[in-house]
Amino acid sequence: MSLHLHDTLTRSLRRFTPLRPGRVGIYGCGPTVYGRAHIGNFRAFVVYDLLHRYLEWLGYEVRFVVNLTDVDDRIVELAAETGQSIREFAAPHVRSFLADADTLGMRPFDSHPRATEYVPEMTAFVSRLVERGLAYATSDGSVYFRISGFPEYGRLSRIDPDALRPGERVADDKYEKDDIRDFALWKAARPEDEYADAAWESPWGRGRPGWHLECSVMALSEIGDTVDIHLGGEDLVFPHHEDEIAQSEGATGETFARHWVHVKHLLVEGRKMSKSLGNTYTVPQLTERSEPAAIRHLLLSAQYRSELNFTFGGLEASRRAVQRLLDFRDRLARTPTRPAAPPAGIEGLAGEALARFREAMDDDLNTAGALAALFVFVKEANTALDGAAGAISEGDRESAEAALASMDEVLGVLELALAGREVDEPERERIEVLVAKRDLARSRRDFAQADAIRDQLAGEGIVLEDSPDGTRWKHARSRAGSTAAR
RNA sequence: GGCGCCGUGGCCAAGUGGUAAGGCAGAGGACUGCAAAUCCUCGAUCGUCGGUUCGAUUCCGACCGGCGCCUCCA
Numbered sequence: 208m209s210l211h212l213h214d215t216l217t218r219s220l221r222r223f224t225p226l227r228p229g230r231v232g233i234y235g236c237g238p239t240v241y242g243r244a245h246i247g248n249f250r251a252f253v254v255y256d257l258l259h260r261y262l263e264w265l266g267y268e269v270r271f272v273v274n275l276t277d278v279d280d281r282i283v284e285l286a287a288e289t290g291q292s293i294r295e296f297a298a299p300h301v302r303s304f305l306a307d308a309d310t311l312g313m314r315p316f317d318s319h320p321r322a323t324e325y326v327p328e329m330t331a332f333v334s335r336l337v338e339r340g341l342a343y344a345t346s347d348g349s350v351y352f353r354i355s356g357f358p359e360y361g362r363l364s365r366i367d368p369d370a371l372r373p374g375e376r377v378a379d380d381k382y383e384k385d386d387i388r389d390f391a392l393w394k395a396a397r398p399e400d401e402y403a404d405a406a407w408e409s410p411w412g413r414g415r416p417g418w419h420l421e422c423s424v425m426a427l428s429e430i431g432d433t434v435d436i437h438l439g440g441e442d443l444v445f446p447h448h449e450d451e452i453a454q455s456e457g458a459t460g461e462t463f464a465r466h467w468v469h470v471k472h473l474l475v476e477g478r479k480m481s482k483s484l485g486n487t488y489t490v491p492q493l494t495e496r497s498e499p500a501a502i503r504h505l506l507l508s509a510q511y512r513s514e515l516n517f518t519f520g521g522l523e524a525s526r527r528a529v530q531r532l533l534d535f536r537d538r539l540a541r542t543p544t545r546p547a548a549p550p551a552g553i554e555g556l557a558g559e560a561l562a563r564f565r566e567a568m569d570d571d572l573n574t575a576g577a578l579a580a581l582f583v584f585v586k587e588a589n590t591a592l593d594g595a596a597g598a599i600s601e602g603d604r605e606s607a608e609a610a611l612a613s614m615d616e617v618l619g620v621l622e623l624a625l626a627g628r629e630v631d632e633p634e635r636e637r638i639e640v641l642v643a644k645r646d647l648a649r650s651r652r653d654f655a656q657a658d659a660i661r662d663q664l665a666g667e668g669i670v671l672e673d674s675p676d677g678t679r680w681k682h683a684r685s686r687a688g689s690t691a692a693r
Numbered sequence: 694g695g696c697g698c699c700g701u702g703g704c705c706a707a708g709u710g711g712u713a714a715g716g717c718a719g720a721g722g723a724c725u726g727c728a729a730a731u732c733c734u735c736g737a738u739c740g741u742c743g744g745u746u747c748g749a750u751u752c753c754g755a756c757c758g759g760c761g762c763c764u765c766c767a
Contacts, residue, residue, distance in 0.1 A: 218697090236767075244767085251767035280765065342698090365696060366763075418765045440767025445696090447765070470767065471698080472760090479760080509706060512700065514760070521705055524717035531716080534730060547702075563714095567707085575707045579715035586715090593732055638750090654726060661728080672729045679730085 208569045210265065213393060213437070213512055215444060215467040218362055220571055223433045223466060231267045232430040233258070234436035234464075236422055236447070237319065239276040240300035241285055245487040246502070247480045249311060251440045251470040253503060254511040254572070256313040258438070258468070261568055266420040273316045274422060274427045275301055277323050278415055284404045292404035294323065307490035310499050311506075311625040315685055322421040329416045329424045330409045332458060333392045341457040346381040348395035348412035354388045357453045363467060366446035390450050399531045419450035423463075427455060437464035441471050473506075476514045493522070498685040500624035501526035507574040507618060528582075529624050530683060532611075535585045536621060537681065538592065539607050545598040551591040553603035557610035560584035564614050574618075581614050627685025638669060642678050645671070 210223040235255045238244050244252075255273060262269045276282075277297040286296035301321075322329075333350050336342035341356045354360050354368060361368045368388060396406035396413040406413045416424075426434055432455075439448060448467065455463035472479070475486040493502050496519065505523040509515040560580050567576030567655045588607055590597070615621040630638075645660040661671050670683045 238767075239765085248767045254767095276765095365764085367695080386703095438767095441697095442762065442766055445763065450765095472762095472767070474760080477759090480766090504716090505705090512698090513706085516705075518705080521717085524705065527718095528716050538730080573707075575705095575715075579707060582715050589731055590733090649726080652726075658727075670729060673725070673727095674730080681730095683729095 208566060210261075210569045211571055212466055213571050215469050221466065223436075225267070226433055226465060229266075229268055231262055231269045231435045232261075232433075233269065233271045233436045233438065234422070234426040234430055234434045235273040235316075236440070236443055237273040237275050238300075238304050239279050239282065240304060241279065241282045242300060243303050243489045243491075244307060245480065245489055246493060246506075247473040248440075248473070248489070249307065249490065250473040250506050250511075250515065250517075251438075252308060252313060253311055253506045254309075254470045255316075255438055256308075256619070257507065257511075257572060257574065258436070259314060259316065260619060261572065264613075266525075266616050269317075269688045270430065271316045272318045272426065274318065274425045275304070275319050276418065276421060277301070277321045278405055278421065283400055283405045283415075286403040286405070287399040290402075292542075292616055294404065294544065294637060296383045296403070310490050310494065311500075311503050312499065312619040312626075314619075318429055320425040322416060322425070324429060325421070325424050326407045326416060328428050328459065329420055329437070330393070330407070332424050332427070332454075333420065334410060335458045336392065336454065339457065341430065342455075343385065344393075344411045346356075347383065348414055349391055350393035350411055351384050351389040352392050352450065352454055352457070353385065354390070354453065355386060357457050358662060359456070360453050363452055364449050366445055366449070382418055390419060392420045392445065392454065393417060419447055420454060422447070423451045423455045423458075425426040426451075429460070432461040432463075434464050436466040436468055438468045438470070439588045441469045443471055465667040470511045474514060476518050477516055488517075497526050497626055498529075498624070500529045500620050500627065500685065503618075503623055504529050504578075504620050507620070508578065510571065510573050510575055512571070526684065529620055531585065532581070532621055533624055533628075533681070534613060535589060536608075537679075538589070539604060539611070541679075542592060542595075542604060543598040544601045544604050546601065548595065548598045548600045548603075551595040551599045551603050553588050553591050553599065554606040556584055556587045556591065557606040561610050561613060564617075577614070577618070581611075581618070584610065624685060630682070638664065638680055642671065642680055646678055649673075 211220045212223050214221045215220070216401050222449065238248055259269060259271045259546035278293060278612045282293050282297060289296065333342060336352065337350065339342070342350050342352050344350045348419070369679065386407060393409060393414050396415060400406040400415055405415050407415060426437070452463050475488065478484055478486065480487045501522055505517060505521050506515070507534055508525065560583065564577050567573040567580055611621070641660055641664060645657045648656040648660070664671060666685045668682055672679045
C-alpha cells in the first residue's frame with residue numbers, strides 16, 4: 208500500500224500523490240491567537256505534526272505551513288477592551304501556542320504566516336475577485352464574495368446553497384449583501400478596529416480582512432495556487448473551507464487543494480469541551496497532572512477521524528504505556544552483544560513490526576494500528592530477550608534499536624519521554640549514592656532500611672529494579688509530570 | 694429540519710464475510726528478601742431486532758442510545 212488519506216471532498220480514501228513528485232506543500236489552519244489553545248485544539252495540531260513527520264519519514268520534501276490568525280472579531284474586541292493593538296494583544300498567545308506545541312513534541316513547521324503580514328496580498332486578491340465579478344463592494348466599504356458566481360459552492364460540505372437561504376428577505380439591511388449567503392472578504396473598519404490598530408487602507412476604504420480570505424491568501428502566497436493537502440478541524444469544513452475553495456478557485460481558476468483532511472473533535476471525559484463545563488484543559492494544566500509524552504500518546508491512541516475521549520484515566524494509562532516503551536528501550540540498551548551470540552530472531556521481528564507500522568500509517572494515519580505494531584514488537588522482542596542467554600547479536604540489537612527509533616520518529620512519544628527524564632550529574636550522583644547505600648543494607652539483609660530508601664526515592668518518582676546484575680533506577684515519570692498519580 | 698459520525702471485554706481502541714490487534718486495569722503462575730521489570734496463562738458470541746449469505750461483528754434495513762457540523766469553535 209502507499210499512503211492513502213481520507214479526502215473530505217470525495218468522502219473517500221484516496222491515494223496521496225503530490226502535484227510535484229517527491230515534494231509536498233501543505234497548509235493547515237492554525238490557531239486564532241486570542242487565548243491559550245486547549246487540548247482539543249492540540250489534537251488537531253498533533254495530527255498535523257504526525258502527518259508532517261510521516262511524510263518526511265516516507266522521504267518527501269515537505270513544506271508545511273500553519274498560519275496564525277491574528278486578525279479576527281474576537282481579537283479586535285479583546286484587544287480594544289484592554290487598550291492594546293491586536294499585535295500586542297496577540298503576542299503572548301503566539302508565544303504560548305509555540306511553547307505548548309514544543310511541549311507536545313511538535314516539530315517546528317516551516318512557516319507560521321500571520322494574517323497581519325499579508326494584508327497587501329489580501330487586498331490585491333480581493334481586487335482580483337472584484338475584477339472577475341465574483342466580489343462586490345457595498346456602500347459602507349465592505350466587500351463580499353458572490354456565491355451565485357461560483358456554481359461549485361457547497362461541494363466540500365455537501366450543503367445545498369439554495370437551502371442556505373434563510374427566510375425571504377434577500378436584502379438584509381444590516382449587511383446590504385446582494386445575497387444573504389454571500390460572505391465577507393473585506394470588512395469596513397469600525398471604530399474599535401482603529402483603536403486596536405486593526406485597519407488598513409484598501410481600494411474600498413479602511414478595513415480589515417475577513418477570516419476566510421486570510422487563509423486563502425496565505426496558502427496561495429506561501430505554497431502556490433494548489434496545495435497538496437489542506438488540513439483543519441472538522442468544524443472548519445463549513446463555512447471556512449467551503450469559502451476558501453470558492454475564493455481561491457474563483458481567483459486562480461486552479462484546484463485549490465488536492466486533498467482535504469479534517470480532524471475530528473475531541474471529547475473530554477465523555478463530553479464536548481466547553482467553557483461552561485470547565486473542561487477546556489490547556490497544556491500546562493495537563494502537564495501538572497501527567498507528562499507530555501503521555502498526553503501525546505493519548506492524542507495518538509485513536510485514529511484522527513474517530514472520536515477520541517480524553518480522560519484523566521486514559522492519561523494515566525497512556526503514561527504507563529509510554530513507560531513500557533521506555534523500559535524496553537533501556538533493556539535493549541543494556542543487553543550485551545556478542546558476535547557469536549545465536550540470533551534471537553529479533554531482527555526479523557523488527558522488520559515485521561516496521562512493515563505493519565507502515566501499513567497502518569499508510570491506511571489514513573491509523574495510529575491505533577501503528578501503536579499496536581509497536582507494542583507487539585515490544586512484547587515479542589521481550590520474549591526473545593528472555594530466551595536469549597545473557598547476550599544477543601549485534602544485528603539483533605541494532606535492528607531493534609533502529610526499528611524503535613524509526614517508529615518513534617513518526618510518533619514522537621519516546622523522544623518526549625526521554626527529554627523529560629534527563630538528569631544532571633549532581634542529581635545522578637545523589638541517587639546513586641542512595642542506591643549504593645540501599646545495596647549495602649540489602650547485603651546485610653537489613654530490609655527495613657533498604658525499603659525505606661526505596662520508598663524515599665519512589666516518593667520522588669524514582670523506581671528501583673533489583674536484578675542479578677545489580678540495582679537499576681529510573682524515572683517513572685518526567686519532571687513535567689511531577690505530581691502524576693502513583 | 695439538512696448533512697454526517699459512532700456504539701467492539703472494566704476503561705481506551707484497531708480490525709476482518711469464515712468465529713476478534715494493541716494499551717491500561719484485574720486474576721493466577723514463573724522470577725524476587727519483598728518489590729519493580731519481564732514472560733506465561735485466563736476473560737468479549739463485537740447496541741437491539743430483522744434481512745442477504747453456506748456463513749456477518751464485518752453488507753442491507755429498522756429501531757434504541759451517544760455525538761458532531763449547519764452560529765468566524767481545532
